[in-house]
Amino acid sequence: MPLALQEYEFERQFNEDEAIRWMQENWKKSFLFCSLYAACIIGGRHLMKQREKFELRKPLVLWSLTLAVFSIFGAVRTGSYMMHILLTKGLQHSVCDQSFYNGPVSKFWAYAFVLSKAPELGDTLFIVLRKQRLIFLHWYHHITVLLYSWYSYKDMVAGGGWFMTMNYLVHALMYSYYAARAAGFRVSRRLAMFITLTQISQMVVGCVVNYLVYSWMQRGAGCPSHVHNIVWSSLMYLSYFLLFLHFFYEAYVGKNKPPASASTVTATTITTTTTDAKKSQ
Template sequence: MSNFLEGIPKECIGLQGLGVHYIEFSCIQPALGRLYLPFEKFYDPAIALVWMQGHPLVPILACVLYVAFIIAGRAYMKSRPPLSWRRTLAAWNLGLSLFSWIGAFRVAPQLYYNLTSYSLRSNLCDDPAALYGSGSTGLWVQLFVLSKFPELLDTFFIVIHKKPLIFLHWYHHITVLLYCWHSYVTTSPSGIFFVVMNYMVHAVMYGYYFLMAIRKLPPWFNPIIVTAMQLSQMFIGVGVTIVAWYYYSNPVEGRGCHIRKENNVAAFVMYGSYFYLFAQFFVARYYKVKVNKGEAKKKTV
């Protein structure tokens, strides 16, 4: 067994289908473990992982169908009045928000434990199957990756409601799906950082969308909070990829690094482009609107 298993009770050590030993988080944290359902504990992701590794065209096909729907759907709705599926949209957003909250509460404690128990190099270089990719945490990491498929349906509501479909929206959905799939099947160690951030941001974001759909948004809630969280996520994502690249380029003798060069480069480009696009969106939505309102107010004085 690896050194990180030393001092861990045997009953908290699992062996997943690919022969990797791991620590079951719900077992070493009894207080939190009481909140876990039986099926979550000692979940083995191997079967789904192997299937995903053998079917690399699945996310590509999904993206092709997604783009085809956007083109066909917008053409179909062009001469038709917008539909009003507000209740369905509200239920959809509420479901994604609750899913993201649960995912955040399942994966974030594992990341905190890893960061306080092992070095940052270990967190960004060691086998993710052992660090977080198996057992209860592995289940919610796997569900996170697979959730990028149903999240494509966000665009369905935009199309049928005839709302503006900006480049950032569909670009984000496509690239996230492709990157998450590739990151998962190539077992990228840095994945847990991105999973935790995305779960937390989506928990708040979809909750905001739900409240907007039912027209119950509290007066004190400013949507700038959501965009600020998104920008922070992208900034941290760029930082994680830079640190990961440093460890990849400066290996320690006798220790390998599970980082894949092409995956880390893709993450850097993806998060860098997101940061630029979200910053652009932030300025256009909040700063320019504020300036325009100020100018309009001056004209009326």
């Protein structure tokens, strides 16, 4: 096994069968989390209406840095695994094979990815408590990625390896950027534009992967998925693509638009799907 795919003990000892079984039995709890999330947004904004905003700079730095480190490790480990499969076994195998969910290197990070979509809802808490603008894309993305990633992990659907790896990578960039901004460092606005462009690119690749899964599944090429899963995933990625494209235009292209703030960029995070679908995405 190449050095890049050397296993660590915690990865080797992870019981993916138990994790998949738990998700099959409990994935519907994601609806409960999303309902509580929506209630907290409504209630929190109501409570903050008559209150002064909280600064929360230090907690925000710690929060963003923690998610950045987690995403960086996830991106390195899953990215190394996916590149190894792609270079040694080809594109179709990297998309269709379910080994990402039970492979020695990736199985831990696949489960960590889907579970992380629940605590990532905490991003919104900072926006509400700091009385910043909460855009539709932010909470829509958080809810749909959580629902789709939990729903899809239980079935070990094809394409998940690419969805999760892309989301890990985008989140590594985005949370690192936001941690730096929250800590007071001056970061080039071009970096914010680049991050949004990588998010848009992620949606395009997600749609392409869904097309490949459907095409190979129809040919009986051993690409395990379900038509309804592909449909929901494609609609989700397409909606993200349009929303991120609109955000990019509003933030960076439209006339007389103020520069996008760090909080606005963070609000457009997308994680994948798993995915992600997301995470996502």
